[in-house]
Amino acid sequence: MDALPSHLELVQGVVLxxxxxAHPVLDFVxxxxxxxxxxxxxxxxxxxxxxxxxxxxxxxxxxPATVFRLIERAGRxxxxxxxxxxATLDFRVDLYDVLTDQxxxxxxxxAARVIETAFGDRRLVSTDDGPTWELREDxxxxxHNLAVLAGDLLTGPSREHVRTCPSCGWxxxxxxxxxxxxxxxxxxxxxxxxxxxxxxx
Ligand SMILES: [Zn+2]
Numbered sequence: 001m002d003a004l005p006s007h008l009e010l011v012q013g014v015v016l017x018x019x020x021x022a023h024p025v026l027d028f029v030x031x032x033x034x035x036x037x038x039x040x041x042x043x044x045x046x047x048x049x050x051x052x053x054x055x056x057x058x059x060x061x062x063x064p065a066t067v068f069r070l071i072e073r074a075g076r077x078x079x080x081x082x083x084x085x086x087a088t089l090d091f092r093v094d095l096y097d098v099l100t101d102q103x104x105x106x107x108x109x110x111a112a113r114v115i116e117t118a119f120g121d122r123r124l125v126s127t128d129d130g131p132t133w134e135l136r137e138d139x140x141x142x143x144h145n146l147a148v149l150a151g152d153l154l155t156g157p158s159r160e161h162v163r164t165c166p167s168c169g170w171x172x173x174x175x176x177x178x179x180x181x182x183x184x185x186x187x188x189x190x191x192x193x194x195x196x197x198x199x200x201x
Contacts, residue, residue: 005186006018006185007020007183007185007186009058011054011055011057011058012054012057014045014047014050014051014054014055015045016031016045016051016054016055016058017030017031017045019059020170020172020182020183021170021171021172021173021182022172022173022174023153023158023172023173024059024060024061024146024149025095025146025149025150025153026099026162026170026171026172026173027059028055028092028095028146029092029095029096029099029170029171030170030171030182031044031045031046031055031092032044032045032046032092033168034168034169035096035164035168035169035170036167036168036169046085046088046089046092048085049074049081049082049084049085049088049139050071050074052085052088052142053067053070053071053074053142054067056142056145061142061145061146061149062141062142062145066137066141069137070137070139070141070142073138073139074139077139080139081139084139084140084143087114087143088142088143090110091110091111091114091143091146091147093107094107094108094110094111094114095111095150096171097111098111098154099153099154099162099171100162100164100171111150114143114147115147115148115150115151115154117144117147118135118143118144118145118146118147118148118151119147119148119151121135121136121140121144122134122135122148123135123136133148135148158173158175161173161174161175162174163179165180165181165182165187166180166181166187167181167182167187167190167191168182168186168187170182170187
């Protein structure tokens with residue numbers, strides 16, 4: 001097998017993009033290539049609900065044990081799994097528009113409904129470390145967990161630090177205002193090569 005490009009990694013049999021967004025919600029949005037062209041992605045990394053679960057474990061949003069149990073559960077309910085994956089991909093599009101100030105009233109409402117449902121699903125539970133918010137471990141968990149984080153991002157101080165890569169449309173946090181590209185290894189390097197070729201002409 002050919003070696004993978006450095007921005008990708010093989011995780012439990014699934015090829016996933018390495019996180020570059022500096023925030024899990026932005027890395028979620030970056031699980032498809034070239035947002036700039038819109039329409040269907042040239043490369044889609046969330047190719048199945050199981051791939052989405054493995055991505056959650058890869059970026060540290062869900063524990064490997066939870067992902068293991070949910071993968072088992074997913075195997076027994078294929079129609080629900082297909083529905084959950086589609087809802088996840090729909091949310092990703094709507095959220096991208098909201099994060100990049102391109103949302104229409106309809107796409108904003110759609111993203112907001114998912115986030116509100118997720119917040120409404122939380123339970124306040126008592127733990128040894130004190131009370132904490134928890135989501136039920138079911139097939140809705142990965143999307144609801146992301147939606148809660150998205151709600152916090154959209155309404156919190158990090159919102160103003162979200163930047164868009166001018167080359168591929170991926171999103172990343174840039175609190176110090178120093179980053180131009182999603183990654184120097186991909187888009188930054190391509191831009192450098194283009195600039196060099198232009199100078200050489
Ligand atoms: Zn980029």
